[in-house]
Amino acid sequence: MWQKKQNTIIISTLKFGDLYFAVGLSKKGKIIRISLPNTCLNDVISEISDHHPEYHLSDEHLETLMKIARIYNGENIDFNMELLELDLENKNHETSSINSSFERDVILEVAKIPYGNIKTYKEIAESLNTKGYRAVGTAIGKNPFPIVVPCHRVIRSDRNVGGFRGGTEMKVNMLNKEGLNIEKFKIKFDKSIQKK
């Protein structure tokens, strides 16, 4: 006689090539967290379950997972941002993914960066009218929706690629697949510099 927990989430996984992908969704069907790909299935699951301990596995949402995998592999595909849980209302709820309006504003700003383009942490900060460049970096570091919200397209002002949760290697690989030239972790001059 257990009770059905409202906070239980659904985790779906997909193996694409030799990498596993995972996505966590609320009962409402909104995406609350996306994991970075990994060769270890347990790792991609715990990347989500660490934040949402009560879950059950499902093999639904394969379409969503396929899209994520293809974007990761450098394809330019549309992703419906409406699928992401960006509300702050369930702050104390298990099914919230974003913790503050600051984080939300940062995520929304990063989401605007088009395929194959880059923006600096400083530029993101400036469009939010703050000088808290590091705070912006920290918020981006917590991005619950990597790949889909393209935090891999945010680099440092000195043109170094900067940090990445999944390791700098992964960030460089993703940018390469989107057509950017990188040498010694620095972005080389290319077409995408003429943004704005």
Added chain:
DNA sequence: GATTGACGCCGAG
């Protein structure tokens, strides 16, 4: 309060 960041800038070597 004090410390910690996926940062930025400037000045010294």
Added chain:
DNA sequence: CTCGGCGTCAATC
């Protein structure tokens, strides 16, 4: 070019 040191600000302890 690389380093330190300091500015700055949100989150965390």
